[in-house]
Amino acid sequence: MTTDVNRRRLLLLAPLGLVALGGAAFYAMLERMEQGTFDPHAIGDPRVGKPLPKFDLPGVAPAQGFSSTDVQQAAAQQPVLLNFFASWCIPCVQEAAVLATLSQIGLSVWGIAYEDKASATNQFLNRYGNPYARIADDSHGRTAIDFGVYGVPESFLVDSKGIVRWHMAGPLNDDVVRGPLQNALKSLA
Amino acid sequence: MIPELGHFALALACVLAFAQAFVGIWGAHRRDARLIAATPGLAVGQLLALAAAAGCLVYSAVTNDFSVANIAENSAIAKPLLYKITGTWGNHEGSILLWGLILGICGGAVSLFGRNLPSGLRARVLGVLGGTSAGFLLFALTTSDAFARLWPAPPDGAGMNPLLQDPGLAFHPPILYTGYVGFAVPFAFAVAALLEGRIDAAWGRWVRPWALTSWAFLTCGIALGSWWAYYELGWGGYWFWDPVENASLMPWLTGTALVHSAIVVEKRESLKIWTVLLAIGTFSLSLSGTFLVRSGILNSVHAFANDPARGIFILSLLGLVIGGSLLLFALRAPTLASGGIFAPLSREGALVLNNILLCSICAVVIMGTMYPPFADLLLGQKISVGAPFFNATVFPLAIPTFAVMAMGPLLPWKRARLGPVLAHAWWAGLIAVIVAGICAIGMKIVTALAFGVAAWLILGSFAEVVERTLLFRAPVATSFRRARGLPTAVLGAAIAHAGMGVTIAGIAGVSLSQSKIVALAPGGQTQLGPYHFTLLDLRDAPGPNYQARIADIAITRNGVPFDTVHPERRSFPKAQQTTSDVTIETNFLRDLYVVLGEERDGQAVLRFHINPLAPWIWLGALIMAAGGMLSLADRRLRIGAPSRARNAAAALPA
Numbered sequence: 001m002t003t004d005v006n007r008r009r010l011l012l013l014a015p016l017g018l019v020a021l022g023g024a025a026f027y028a029m030l031e032r033m034e035q036g037t038f039d040p041h042a043i044g045d046p047r048v049g050k051p052l053p054k055f056d057l058p059g060v061a062p063a064q065g066f067s068s069t070d071v072q073q074a075a076a077q078q079p080v081l082l083n084f085f086a087s088w089c090i091p092c093v094q095e096a097a098v099l100a101t102l103s104q105i106g107l108s109v110w111g112i113a114y115e116d117k118a119s120a121t122n123q124f125l126n127r128y129g130n131p132y133a134r135i136a137d138d139s140h141g142r143t144a145i146d147f148g149v150y151g152v153p154e155s156f157l158v159d160s161k162g163i164v165r166w167h168m169a170g171p172l173n174d175d176v177v178r179g180p181l182q183n184a185l186k187s188l189a
Numbered sequence: 190m191i192p193e194l195g196h197f198a199l200a201l202a203c204v205l206a207f208a209q210a211f212v213g214i215w216g217a218h219r220r221d222a223r224l225i226a227a228t229p230g231l232a233v234g235q236l237l238a239l240a241a242a243a244g245c246l247v248y249s250a251v252t253n254d255f256s257v258a259n260i261a262e263n264s265a266i267a268k269p270l271l272y273k274i275t276g277t278w279g280n281h282e283g284s285i286l287l288w289g290l291i292l293g294i295c296g297g298a299v300s301l302f303g304r305n306l307p308s309g310l311r312a313r314v315l316g317v318l319g320g321t322s323a324g325f326l327l328f329a330l331t332t333s334d335a336f337a338r339l340w341p342a343p344p345d346g347a348g349m350n351p352l353l354q355d356p357g358l359a360f361h362p363p364i365l366y367t368g369y370v371g372f373a374v375p376f377a378f379a380v381a382a383l384l385e386g387r388i389d390a391a392w393g394r395w396v397r398p399w400a401l402t403s404w405a406f407l408t409c410g411i412a413l414g415s416w417w418a419y420y421e422l423g424w425g426g427y428w429f430w431d432p433v434e435n436a437s438l439m440p441w442l443t444g445t446a447l448v449h450s451a452i453v454v455e456k457r458e459s460l461k462i463w464t465v466l467l468a469i470g471t472f473s474l475s476l477s478g479t480f481l482v483r484s485g486i487l488n489s490v491h492a493f494a495n496d497p498a499r500g501i502f503i504l505s506l507l508g509l510v511i512g513g514s515l516l517l518f519a520l521r522a523p524t525l526a527s528g529g530i531f532a533p534l535s536r537e538g539a540l541v542l543n544n545i546l547l548c549s550i551c552a553v554v555i556m557g558t559m560y561p562p563f564a565d566l567l568l569g570q571k572i573s574v575g576a577p578f579f580n581a582t583v584f585p586l587a588i589p590t591f592a593v594m595a596m597g598p599l600l601p602w603k604r605a606r607l608g609p610v611l612a613h614a615w616w617a618g619l620i621a622v623i624v625a626g627i628c629a630i631g632m633k634i635v636t637a638l639a640f641g642v643a644a645w646l647i648l649g650s651f652a653e654v655v656e657r658t659l660l661f662r663a664p665v666a667t668s669f670r671r672a673r674g675l676p677t678a679v680l681g682a683a684i685a686h687a688g689m690g691v692t693i694a695g696i697a698g699v700s701l702s703q704s705k706i707v708a709l710a711p712g713g714q715t716q717l718g719p720y721h722f723t724l725l726d727l728r729d730a731p732g733p734n735y736q737a738r739i740a741d742i743a744i745t746r747n748g749v750p751f752d753t754v755h756p757e758r759r760s761f762p763k764a765q766q767t768t769s770d771v772t773i774e775t776n777f778l779r780d781l782y783v784v785l786g787e788e789r790d791g792q793a794v795l796r797f798h799i800n801p802l803a804p805w806i807w808l809g810a811l812i813m814a815a816g817g818m819l820s821l822a823d824r825r826l827r828i829g830a831p832s833r834a835r836n837a838a839a840a841l842p843a
Contacts, residue, residue, distance in 0.1 A: 008523055009519070009523050012462070012523055013519040023508050029562060030504060032566075
């Protein structure tokens, strides 16, 4: 008889338990949304977690270009932020200041000029500053296709094993740098 | 000055709500007659203060007071007056104020119409409503202030999302929210009953009209939202299983279950604990729906400005309201005595089955809606759950629900036999099978089945009415006399159930829709079904706060001139947004749906749909709500006055 009553009490406690679990999960979601480690609106990112696509690009004359192997070798020492940009891209102008700050604080930023003329790229770098440790020229956009680039600007964070660990489609801004990018860098360290 | 008065009125309402909560619950607990007597006055006071606050916001909107941040962000001088008024609840801050106002109206209604309730129960109900209201008003005051000022005030406002600038949507929030918030009253009754530790038939009788009213409003609200999506978004669809739509469907499903299980409490004093849980669950789902939409957790096309900080506040509030009531439920429900027993095959049995099926559908919808964020949180997987999942899981559960729906009202209470029921309803079943059989020729089997189910529901629902009025078996005059003597509850139930049948027929009809997308230059022609379309002209026309591009299209049917329609594309320069103004030519049996798309090289992309029976989807919902309201009329004499009804019955000659 008492077991019956106890079972009944347990059953009637079940809704509260379910709601408590749900509430805890929602709290976790909101917390992590604020920290920037959880974004229910982000679309799946097939590139993250995969190794860098192979490429070997010329430089923007007169500088030398680089290949995926170069990136891997550099990333073995320190994470590399690979940034697709173009002189014709207005958000890239906005982003230039953020990239400059990042390279000043010691992050290794490498640039790939997307579908652009060398002269225009040089003009762009002269006007808005050159935050890039090295620059390659993807004037045909083939490498961008291998990376699955949606549009410029777009950035990929490469870890010591040559694997893309974080990705951002669109310009980097202070919020992104302080939130998701910093979290990604912390997880690499 | 006026916005400050509004802000003050809001703060006053919040204070009154706290007082109402304390005085009501404490007074009833201490059986203090003075405190108990003070509660209704506080509820009415709260309502007046909230009405004043809402009035101030509307006044500021109408007078273009752009020093109020909320109005500067959402209104503009060029906006038509109607949308200046309705726009006050078209944004987060204003909609929270509307929420509070409707909750206040609920409290006021319980105070004014609940005079027949025992004063202790009424004080507790008002106390619970006051507590809930206090939480929401505090939320409005601290994180979502609709009266916050902006300095310097801009010369003109930013304007409203043009998609929302539509008469259908203007009245959608008040109706939907009345449905959502109305379930606060059954919730308050449930919590009050748990506090009192007593539930009886009278409780079921008091709760039912409130539940039924909210249910009817929620039904209309969902239908209006779906209708808006159909004609305004221009996609030709009416239900997208979008999380926001699901958020309104979930309380509707449990609310429907509640409306039915409360009958069992009223008539048979059974299913009490379950009914209390449903009352708590329905309001909890209403609240959670609001929370999920505003927190940004769900991925939806209908986005409010998302703010996780706000989310934390609402989540705590939800924890307090839902967690508190469920804790009380866990503590007190085991002590509630269960009532009458019944055989599986009986009216009660059918209602239990209805509850199980409706709650299963609700569980499936919750699963499908909540799985993506939970999978993301726990497994780190990005997935989206859409129409294929819901169609595959909801329909198998919906079909038995519909099958039982028409049968249930024919079963007697306590214990039933199948024989007499079949004797009453065989003709409806036969016609349904014939309909399904005819439809099966040249249609998909699911569609044919849906038409059969629709026929079964519409006809079967009236089987009881036919039976009781001896229709077709007695002279028409006798039937008419008997029909007038029929309780309106019986008629209301039959109408509501038939309304569901009409909706199903509409859904089945639209699944047969034909469509065509063509690019036409002026003078171009195209054919779809029996209709021939000629694009006569493409022209520009100015609107009050938009520029319209209009296509004039002549339609002939089998060569006979039929109609000329003018679909538009409107561009709103202020919002930098374009909307399509679909034309729908309807004769209630099918919609001709024409959309004007983008133009390129002198050619306009036009989309034509023929949607058979489309209007029936929303017509059915209206019929359902009307049925609910009709059966409410039956209760009027008996609401809270069981003794009077009994006396009246005794006074009638036997």
